[in-house]
Amino acid sequence: MSKYQTHILIVEDEPGIAELLRFTLDDAGFSCEIAHSANEARQAIVNLLPQAVLLDWMLPDTSGLALLQEWRSQARSAALPVIMLTAKGMDEDKVRGLNAGADDYVTKPFSPRELIARIQALLRRKAPELGQNLLTHGLIRMDTDRYQVTVNSQEIELDQAEFKLLRFLIAHPDRIFSRAQLLDKVWGDHTFIEERTVDVHIMRLRKSLGLASDYVKTVRGVGYKLNAEPAV
Numbered sequence: 001m002s003k004y005q006t007h008i009l010i011v012e013d014e015p016g017i018a019e020l021l022r023f024t025l026d027d028a029g030f031s032c033e034i035a036h037s038a039n040e041a042r043q044a045i046v047n048l049l050p051q052a053v054l055l056d057w058m059l060p061d062t063s064g065l066a067l068l069q070e071w072r073s074q075a076r077s078a079a080l081p082v083i084m085l086t087a088k089g090m091d092e093d094k095v096r097g098l099n100a101g102a103d104d105y106v107t108k109p110f111s112p113r114e115l116i117a118r119i120q121a122l123l124r125r126k127a128p129e130l131g132q133n134l135l136t137h138g139l140i141r142m143d144t145d146r147y148q149v150t151v152n153s154q155e156i157e158l159d160q161a162e163f164k165l166l167r168f169l170i171a172h173p174d175r176i177f178s179r180a181q182l183l184d185k186v187w188g189d190h191t192f193i194e195e196r197t198v199d200v201h202i203m204r205l206r207k208s209l210g211l212a213s214d215y216v217k218t219v220r221g222v223g224y225k226l227n228a229e230p231a232v
Contacts, residue, residue, distance in 0.1 A: 006029075006030050006031070006051045006052070006123065007030070007031045007032070007033070007048065007050045007051055008025055008030050008031070008032045008033075008050055008051065008052045008053065008054060008119070009032070009033050009035060009041065009044050009045070009050040009052075009053045009054070010022065010025070010032055010033065010034045010035065010053075010054045011035045011038070011040075011041040011053060011054065011055045011056055011059065011064065011067070012034065012035075012036070012054070012056045012085065013036045013037060013056060013058070013059055013060050014056075015036075017056075017108070018034045018036070020112075021034075021054060021085075021115075022034060024112040024115060024116065025116075028116045028119075029145070030119075033048075033050070036060075037059055037060055037061045037062075038059050038061045038062035038063075038064075038066075038067045039061055039062075041053075041055075041067060042067075045071070045076075045077060045080075049076065049077070049080070050080070051081065051123065051127060052080075052081040052082070052083065052119060052122060052123065052126075053080060053081070053082045053083070054083050054085050054115075054119075055067065055068060055082050055083065055084055055085065055102075056084075056085050056086065057084060057085070057086035057087075057093075057097070058086065058087075064084065064086070065084075065096065065097065065100050068082055068084070068097075068100050068101050068102060069100050069101065071101075072100070072101040079126070081103050081122050081123065081126045081127070082101065082102050082103055082104075083102065083103060083104045083105070083106055083115075083118060083119065083122060084097040084102040084104070084105045084106070085106050085108060085110070086105075086106075086107065086108060087107065087108045103122050103125075103126065104118050104121075104122055106118060127171075133145045135167065135170045135171060136170075137170045137173065137215065137226065138212060138215060138227075139151050139152045139211055139212045140166070140170065140209070140212050140215070141153075142166065142167060142170060144167065147163065149163070149166065151209055151210055151211055151212045152211050152212075156208055156209070156210065157208065158205070158208055159204075161186075161187075161201045161204075162201065162204055162205045162208055164186050164187070165182070165186050165201055165202070165205055166205060166209075168182070168185055168186045169216065169224075169225070169226040170226060172226070173225075173226050173227070173228045174225060174226070174227065174228030175225060176219050176222055176223050176224070176225045177223050177224060177225065178222060178223040179195035179196070179198040179199070179223055180195055181223065182198050182223070182224065183195060183197075183198060198224075202216060202218075202224055214227075215227050
């Protein structure tokens with residue numbers, strides 16, 4: 001898995017459909033993992049919280065609907081973006097899925113292009129830094145497909161941590177985030193590093209940004225933010 005790819009969990013018990021989904025996601029630049037049952041999906045979530053889940057309604061051990069309700073009742077997965085995939089196309093079924101907490105609903109058979117568009121739209125709503133290929137902020141321009149960042153049209157070099165941190169901050173301008181929130185949102189909830197490490201990454205990011213270093217602001221006693229409207 002690329003260090004910058006969006007990770008999606010596929011929960012689908014039919015091997016043919018699961019492999020079609022894997023191929024579709026790989027082709028669109030996502031990384032993915034397949035779980036063939038609710039139990040496998042639970043373990044996958046424990047190991048790594050994905051950025052989104054494609055969840056089949058009909059699973060061999062527990063229904064996808066019950067699994068979704070289970071996730072929504074747990075703090076760690078309550079906001080997890082989930083698209084239900086199912087052959088159930090009746091309006092009442094869609095209403096049940098959405099009422100259970102699904103963010104979107106795709107009926108089989110589905111168009112691969114439509115599915116990718118739905119995923120990207122969902123990520124733009126729930127995780128803006130992951131749903132956009134081009135992010136701009138004052139003098140800064142980020143091309144997430146090419147992993148390229150420029151400041152005042154001059155390309156700069158960022159390491160993995162700096163890139164992910166900048167991508168997140170640009171997608172949420174003028175919002176203050178604590179060190180703990182940045183660790184969770186940028187590095188993931190299974191990151192076992194001290195909160196003070198964020199200070200080091202912020203310092204390095206400012207140095208790398210050069211002319212745009214003042215965009216990253218320290219809010220004393222609270223955390224960090226990116227200025228909403230930087231002067232250019």
